[in-house]
Amino acid sequence: MRKEDKSTIISTIAETVKGYDFFYLTDISTLNAAKTSALREECYKSDIKLMVVKNTLLQKALESLDTDFSELTPVLKGNTAIMFSNTANAPAKLLDKYTKEGVPSLKAAYVQESFYIGANNLKALVNVKSREELIGDVIGLLQSPIKNVVSALQSGGNTIHGVLETLSKK
Incomplete structure (x- = not known):
């Protein structure tokens, strides 16, 4: 060569x-x-x-x-x-x-x-892990607390609504 x-x-x-x-x-x-x-x-x-x-x-x-x-x-x-x-x-x-x-x-x-x-x-x-897999993990970790807060607010709204209905019937 x-x-x-x-x-x-x-x-x-x-x-x-x-x-x-x-x-x-x-x-x-x-x-x-x-x-x-x-x-x-x-x-x-x-x-x-x-x-x-x-x-x-x-x-x-x-x-x-x-x-x-x-x-x-x-x-x-x-x-x-x-x-x-x-x-x-x-x-x-x-x-x-x-x-x-x-x-x-x-x-x-x-x-x-x-x-x-x-x-x-x-x-x-x-x-x-590849870059895309790491980004997915980070996004999943960031979304987890938000989902918990939204879930608690939604279930709390149903509880408050139930308590108000019970009180109005009495």
Whole structure:
């Protein structure tokens, strides 16, 4: 590969990393062609970008960015595929689905400005809530007291009405 081609690939990887909030490093080398195709299709449906890269080019692309990604250097061995997403747990859920079959394995992840190294972190990453889920939780918590007040006022109105009716009959 020519030096110009390598620099183009490095800049493409760097721009892609900048364009997404989260990324996962995986090893999909044990997948056959049919399973790799199925994984790519699932990634497309889940709005996840899957890119197979050379480790040295990925390392140079990460070094060219402002963020310090040096914690990921030890896992850049063997075959590496990157899963880019703007939803924190989408790649983890997809990987969890496929890991029940034994492959692909999680090498590392960069989620919410934290590094998760090793496949043992996959369950924790599956449980990370997306931005939309967190907003829904906050809205639910904010609505709960309001619903209680409205409910109390409505039931209180019926009670007062009942007391007034009883008093008027006496």
